[in-house]
Amino acid sequence: GESVGLHLPTLSVQEGDNSIINCAYSNSASDYFIWYKQESGKGPQFIIDIRSNMDKRQGQRVTVLLNKTVKHLSLQIAATQPGDSAVYFCAERPGGANNLFFGTGTRLTVIP
Amino acid sequence: DAGVIQSPRHEVTEMGQEVTLRCKPISGHNSLFWYRQTMMRGLELLIYFNNNVPIDDSGMPEDRFSAKMPNASFSTLKIQPSEPRDSAVYFCASSLVDTQYFGPGTRLTVL
Numbered sequence: 001g002e003s004v005g006l007h008l009p010t011l012s013v014q015e016g017d018n019s020i021i022n023c024a025y026s027n028s029a030s031d032y033f034i035w036y037k038q039e040s041g042k043g044p045q046f047i048i049d050i051r052s053n054m055d056k057r058q059g060q061r062v063t064v065l066l067n068k069t070v071k072h073l074s075l076q077i078a079a080t081q082p083g084d085s086a087v088y089f090c091a092e093r094p095g096g097a098n099n100l101f102f103g104t105g106t107r108l109t110v111i112p
Numbered sequence: 113d114a115g116v117i118q119s120p121r122h123e124v125t126e127m128g129q130e131v132t133l134r135c136k137p138i139s140g141h142n143s144l145f146w147y148r149q150t151m152m153r154g155l156e157l158l159i160y161f162n163n164n165v166p167i168d169d170s171g172m173p174e175d176r177f178s179a180k181m182p183n184a185s186f187s188t189l190k191i192q193p194s195e196p197r198d199s200a201v202y203f204c205a206s207s208l209v210d211t212q213y214f215g216p217g218t219r220l221t222v223l
Contacts, residue, residue, distance in 0.1 A: 032210055043116075043203050043214035044155070089155065093210075098143055098162060100212060102155040 008087065010107045019077040021106045023090030028071060030092035034100065035064060035075045039086045047075070047088075052095075077108075085110045114138075116215035118204050124221045130192040133218045136185055137206030145205040145212060146179055146189050155203075161187065194222045 013019045025033065031052040036044035050057045050064045050073075057064050063076040073090050087107050091100040117136040125131055137144050145160040159169040161181045169179070176195070181187040191198055199222050205212040 034211065036214075043205075043216050046211055046213060049211055098207075099145065099157050099160055099168060101157075104154050 008105050008107045010109065012109045012111060013080050015080060015082060015110055015112050017080055019075075019080045019084070019108060019110075021075045021077075021088050021108065023073040023075075023103050023106075025071050025073055025090065025092040025103075027092060027094050027101070028068075029095045031095040032093040033064070033066060033073050034091045034093075035062075035073075036089045036091065037084075037086045038089065038105070044089060080108075080110050082110045082112055084108060116204055116206055116213055118202075118215040118218050120218060121216065122219045122221075124223065125194055126223050127195055128193045129222075130190065131194045131198075131220060131222075133189040133202050133204075133220070135187045135189070135204030135215060137187070137204070138208075138213055139185070141206035141208045141213075142184070143207045143212075144181060144187050145207075146187070147203040147205065147214075148200045149203060149217070150200045158189070158202075191220075194220075196222045198222050 034049040035047040037047050038044045048059045048062050048064050050066050055066050061078045065074045087105040089102050089105045091102045093100050119134045143162050146158040147155055149155045158171045159179045160167055164181045179189045201217045201219050203214050203217045205214045
């Protein structure tokens with residue numbers, strides 16, 4: 001029979017536009033959150049992280065926003081480029097733990 | 113820094129054979145993680161070590177899977193005997209404090 005895989009949410013944006021990728025996390029006790037980018041055939045690559053005592057953190061062209069009230073995390077990419085096309089994963093770490101729990105990922109496609 | 117190193121990058125084997133995947137973490141990191149990624153289940157944690165000691169192996173699918181970390185610079189994940197459903201990409205990651213850095217993965221195909 002036909003196998004059914006995970007259904008990845010997809011986001012298509014025009015080159016130069018800003019991208020917003022959203023993630024809902026499950027554990028209110030999580031104290032650390034992280035975004036990874038995974039290109040085809042490669043391992044997840046660290047983008048940016050944030051601790052639960054912050055609600056915003058900025059990097060180069062990327063911003064992570066954390067809303068603990070509704071357990072929501074977002075990744076904003078400014079001036080999206082074709083090289084940003086990839087699958088983006090959010091991950092959370094429960095307080096006191098060392099391991100991460102990953103979301104299913106979002107596929108970002110940048111249209112030149 | 114060379115980053116996390118995994119070998120082999122690709123492995124094709126027949127059902128019933130033993131498979132050993134290898135990982136060299138980033139020098140100085142004290143935690144090491146083994147993950148498996150499939151289309152069906154996404155990215156799953158199999159086991160992680162802290163200071164070479166296994167801390168949580170609850171993600172290891174069954175007794176056919178075993179992992180060792182004999183020293184701070186080397187870890188292995190072994191599958192014996194392998195089955196077709198073990199086909200996946202296996203990632204190793206290491207960390208010092210918070211951020212986990214992933215290796216390039218080993219794509220395993222069990223025929």
